[in-house]
Amino acid sequence: MLATVKGYYEKGKIVLNEKAPVLSKKDVIVTFLTDDKLNNILKRTTGAFRDKIELSDDFNEPLDDFKEYM
Secondary structure (H helix, E strand, O other): OOOOOOEEEEOOEEEEOOOOOOOOOOOOOOOOOOHHHHHHHHOOOOOOOOOOOOOOOOOOOOOHHHHHHO
């Protein structure tokens, strides 16, 4: 199982912002986000592919391969 928990590092300790979703001792991997990486993650916006992807007019029409099932 993989779980992500946000927190911060300060004075040699990692402080989690929420309770870890495990009940016993587990191995962890800690990734430090530099300011650049964190800003890139937070700056993501919806609609990034607007006008870059087009759907055909019959996109919602049944496929010929599945006509016998419909």
